[in-house]
Amino acid sequence: MNKPLLGTLLGGVLGVFDGLTALISAPETAPDIVGIVIGSMCKGLIVGALVGWYAVRVHSLAKGLLVGVVVSAFFAFLVAAIPQPDGSHYWVEIMLPGMIVGLIVGYATQTYGRAKPISVR
Amino acid sequence: MTWLSDAVVGRLREVATWPELNSDRYEIRRPVGRGGMGTVYAAYDTVLEREVAIKVSNALVPDDGLEERLRLEARVLARLEHPGIVPVHDAGVLDDGRLYYVMKLVHGETLAARAPALATEADRLAVFVRIAETVAFAQDSGVVHRDLQPANVMVGRFGEVLVLDWGVARLVDLIESPGIRVGTPGFMAPELQRGDSATAEPAADIFALGALLTWILGDAAVPRRLRAIADKCAQPDPHDRYANAADLVADLSRYRAGLPVSAHRDTLLERAGLWFTKYQTLVFLIAAYLLMRALLAFFQRIP
Numbered sequence A: 001m002n003k004p005l006l007g008t009l010l011g012g013v014l015g016v017f018d019g020l021t022a023l024i025s026a027p028e029t030a031p032d033i034v035g036i037v038i039g040s041m042c043k044g045l046i047v048g049a050l051v052g053w054y055a056v057r058v059h060s061l062a063k064g065l066l067v068g069v070v071v072s073a074f075f076a077f078l079v080a081a082i083p084q085p086d087g088s089h090y091w092v093e094i095m096l097p098g099m100i101v102g103l104i105v106g107y108a109t110q111t112y113g114r115a116k117p118i119s120v121r
Numbered sequence B: 001m002t003w004l005s006d007a008v009v010g011r012l013r014e015v016a017t018w019p020e021l022n023s024d025r026y027e028i029r030r031p032v033g034r035g036g037m038g039t040v041y042a043a044y045d046t047v048l049e050r051e052v053a054i055k056v057s058n059a060l061v062p063d064d065g066l067e068e069r070l071r072l073e074a075r076v077l078a079r080l081e082h083p084g085i086v087p088v089h090d091a092g093v094l095d096d097g098r099l100y101y102v103m104k105l106v107h108g109e110t111l112a113a114r115a116p117a118l119a120t121e122a123d124r125l126a127v128f129v130r131i132a133e134t135v136a137f138a139q140d141s142g143v144v145h146r147d148l149q150p151a152n153v154m155v156g157r158f159g160e161v162l163v164l165d166w167g168v169a170r171l172v173d174l175i176e177s178p179g180i181r182v183g184t185p186g187f188m189a190p191e192l193q194r195g196d197s198a199t200a201e202p203a204a205d206i207f208a209l210g211a212l213l214t215w216i217l218g219d220a221a222v223p224r225r226l227r228a229i230a231d232k233c234a235q236p237d238p239h240d241r242y243a244n245a246a247d248l249v250a251d252l253s254r255y256r257a258g259l260p261v262s263a264h265r266d267t268l269l270e271r272a273g274l275w276f277t278k279y280q281t282l283v284f285l286i287a288a289y290l291l292m293r294a295l296l297a298f299f300q301r302i303p
Helices: A003-020 A027-057 A061-080 A091-111 B006-017 B064-079 B111-117 B121-140 B202-217 B224-233 B245-256 B268-278 B280-301
Strands: B026-034 B038-045 B050-057 B088-093 B099-104 B108-110 B153-156 B161-163
Touching (some): A003 A027, A003 A091, A027 A091, A091 B280, B050 B064, B064 B088, B064 B099, B108 B111, B111 B121, B111 B153, B121 B202, B121 B245, B202 B224, B202 B245
Antiparallel strands (some): B026 B038, B050 B099, B153 B161
């Protein structure tokens, strides 16, 4: 499996899982859980694809982890910035786990997955 | 009458056997090693202006058996072009009829001398794998070494590992008279000790590699799977050993990669341990994520 595909799949799966955990960390969101899961999955897919794409070009665990954190933090920020009906924000609840998911995807894409073969001309 | 001291006798003997080359290309400088079959001298190649090593047979008078062995060794070495085998540059006959061949002069120390400096299991295994790879290459080329032991392995100054002394090596398809015993006690396969091996078998080298692996690992606590690999090499019945050195190298590679090895059947717990060791960072990250989620849920419920 190549790195972008690995990142995309892993990001999507973790995104679904991350969305579902809202049922535990914020039970009041249960009526909206389908939308939350779909949104979280899309976020995971995008982050995974970007981090996997980066892993093909740069082979550095440290940089891969950093990019994973930064990219996932950015998208988590966009989601967390959407205010709740009462005007509050789930900054910590969305951003902290999202950043760890970014770390996982960054680590996995740097460590596993097939890099693009070097072409000789 | 004046008695000569041992030192003087030794010196006279050395001078008497000092090779006289019938060519002025090589200048013999000093002896660097002596084995049962030949003596190796450091020499200077005046054409290419570099130091080389020259191996000359020990026979004081031409000995067909010894000469034939040296000729075979030179041919075996010339046939085996590998980074783990000293390359042969030239060969010839001395004025007194003895054979010699010229090879690269390796600067370094024997494995026996280097081993104490190999501090970790990984360092020792890295050297051992290089030896096993060289033997695998030789076996693939139809050659068995038959005298693998620490004194016959050299570690060069750039970290290169060279298998030396192919003097008793034999081509696999060459039939030799039964009863001939070659090798070094402790590293010699039982079938070679009994002298009942009519044809050279790679299994004898596998036994020696196992003994070498046990020796290089020393008294340190050896992991069970690695011990199983050494034990499989040292089986009394050649059929119970690895079929060839390439299979041994493959098993060692699996061991170093944290994968199951063919020499040892892992328990469920050992498999879980291997899996955890291999994926520990990922497991740690996922655990960190779950912990974070659990903590968030916990604090969410505190009014």
